[in-house]
Amino acid sequence: MSDTKPILLLVDGSSYLYRAYHAMPDLRGPEGVATGAIHGMVAMMKRLRDQVAAEHAVCVFDAKGPTFRDEWYPEYKAQRAPMPDALREQIAPIHEVVQLLGWPILEVPGIEADDAIGTLARVAAEAGHAVVVSTGDKDLAQLVTPDVTLINTMNKAAPPAAAQQPPEGARSAPWGGPAVDCETLDIPGVIAKFGVPPDRIIDYLTLMGDTVDNVPGVEKVGPKTAAKWIAEYGSLDGVIASADKIKGVAGENLRKALDWLPMGRKLVTVKLDCDLSGHVPNWPALEALALREVDRAGLQDFYTRYGFKTWLKEISGGASGTSKAAAPVSGDLFADAPAAALADVERRYETVLDMAQLQDWIARIGRAPLVALDTETDSLDPMQARIVGISFAVAPGEAAYVPLRHEGPDAPVQLDLADVLAALQPWLEDANAPKLGQNLKYDTHVLANHGIALRGVQHDTLLQSYVLEAHKTHGLGALGERYLGRAGVSYEDLCGKGAHQIPFAQVDVAKAAEYSCEDSDMCLQVHQILWPRIEAEPGLLRIYRDIEMPSSALLARIERTGVLIDPELLQAQSHELGQRLLALEQEAYDIAGQPFNLGSPKQIGEILFTKLGLPVIKKTATGAPSTDEEVLEKLSLDYPLPAKLLEYRGLAKLKSTYTDKLPLMVNARTHRVHTNYAQAVAVTGRLSSNDPNLQNIPIRTAEGRRVREAFVAPPGHVIVSADYSQIELRIMAHISEDPGLLRAFGEGLDVHRATASEVFSTPLGEVTSEQRRYAKTINFGLIYGMGAFGLAQSLGIEQKAARDYIELYFHRFAGVKHYMDSTKARAAELGYVETLFGRRIYLPEIKGGNGPRKAGAERQSINAPMQGTAADLIKLAMLAVQAELDASAKSTRIVMQVHDELVFEVPEAELDWVRREVPRLMAGVAQLKVPLLAEVGVGPNWEQAH
DNA sequence: GTGATTCCCTA
DNA sequence: GTAGGGAATCACC
Structure with a gap:
């Protein structure tokens, strides 16, 4: 594309409407009206203006009512669901604000946005313009010519006039073209993405059909086959001409579709000769489509009405609010707009190599209202990692990297690590020096490894993103991409991956500085976008500020404490298990008549089903005969081998996952095991634990439970376990207000027994153990949003x-039934569910999903409020307990959290206090309509503490 | 070496 | 039927 031609920017407003609506959380304005789509559209239109140096532009929308395609084909778009009300009511405001932002808009009755865009693109290209079409719709790829380029702004944005490099870190597509997420499509781009050139896109779409618009293609033909055929036969006509030569099911389907294809082609072809007179002044001249100045006063009013505080501040002349130095502006009103920040802010990154420079930066971070920091280290293990360098960002674009332990012939002489840390220590440890970062729990460990106690942590972008949209990814690269329009250099770009990865210390200092500064810088800028969004939602603010942020610091402390294990005991168990496995292996070989790998489901299948001819009970996802526990259990009733396999599996699992592994995880310095709690992984708000996972230590079988004997207390101490009793059922009772459940918990009954008594109409005292077991299974099923199928399976009925x-x-517990129905309905309406404390869990598929996925989302909608509220409660409990331990200067330490259980290491002298206070604190974190109950156990090890 | 598959441990 | 982590095998590069 020529860089001298004037640019016309065409925006497919209709395609973005939907995407803005679905991509944005369900934001609400001051009066509770939906604003998510408006917000998304404004962000995108602002960003587009910044990124494309266009003189002319127009935002095109579909008009209501039928078009010529409906006349050709009455079923056109017939499948499409009506526009959701929450979106419909945002249309008028979107039209309004797009115009206020200076954009001409176009909406022509009887003409779809695609056709108007196609026509405008053709006319403009003929008049000597370079045309950029911004759309999320792949169909428009047919418009691409040397003068017409497509961009997809929601994903990736780059000025189209610039040479198009795939972003660093983008993987090559299989055919060697640019990565698919680099969404600028010129001719090579289209070929790379679709496998066919732009002038064959119509043929390609015709073969595939378009389910969204209800245009059939050839059955069973998707992108791969369509591209393959077109490559082979040149065009759709070529494919049609060779239809009788094409083999297989696809060929048959093609022959069946032959009569349809001409109509399909007509429907997917964008019309390039629409009459826009009367809608574009002086059509076909384009002068009327000049991009205008923004209407400041109008926008001010609009932003006020819809509660867009950040933008309001921005347009009212306020700077970013964080920095003395506002972001440098490139002559555009919106240059420091959140969505455009990183791309536009001039970068002033420094590499600090002498003491004077360091002192200067220490002064700057001391003055700054909020500083982002990021440590670079030599290990992913937080307890082992040592600093290689550290960076700070004080304002957008202003950051410094202090290299400390870079190695190699080209590495410059660096400041002494100890000197630098000593100089930084006062600020790092100053609780009144506000800091933020991305997953500062990690940096807290790293600094602690150097004897520094990080304080003054006010924000963490990992947790901000998690609280706002837990279901999305929260890596800094993803956040940069999502909110700043660029991902930045990735760690893999810098260090490689897998076996080829090099230590950070061997990275070139200049590159490391760029990377580290960019990370801190991005973190600060992402914060400027996310924090206002959290602040604006009282529920989310509470979760973030009162639960997640303090939990992060506490988790760092718990992880650092670690838990003492007895490696010798585990090694003895390993040895014993090894002996028994050996024996079992031999017995299995004898029965099978040959040796085979007992660890291989595939080989087990061959022996069991092929050689021995046992019946196949069920198949795996790939169609192979399943050998899972349930199957082997059934088979073991009639045959000897499956029982051996079951026993082998159980013991092998214990040995490899637990008794072998845990001793290897003991930290050489502390002689304890330090798990890592992932705070932003589980969408419901739970923690997860890894390296090692201490949340899945066996308990179900006596065999497995022995592993817990190795989780011990040091001399003079005991292990105390405190767990919430039936917490999720209690939460269900509270939310549903079902009288039966409320009463059962209120009276302190055995809830499963009480359930059985109701369901089986049996007096409480006469409930059999089998009835209780059924009731218990039902109760668990309810928490998981079960259906009849699941219950039948787990009860074997x-x-x-x-x-x-x-x-x-449901007849006996009608309140529960009502809760299930209303939570599903509410989830379907809002697209998310909430915990008692206001944590949000989005369920995108409850609206958009197909049958099974939608059903899955409905089950989640039932489970997530219970699981999530339980997660909130135990986090609050941990905080409350730790606060009390600190306040009364106790030495008792929290060593583990297992979803509804807290495990403590308690000096014997504090045992009485812990037994009394911990359950009291745990029960007191919330006042529900049923009592919360925490049960305490004490022992020399975790097993006996139950 | 990497990623998918299958299996199994927890709340 | 919910939410997780992880080991072993095996086909692939």
């Missing part, structure tokens, strides 16, 4: 019988 039980249950 007919689906019909399971359905009867469920019906009976």
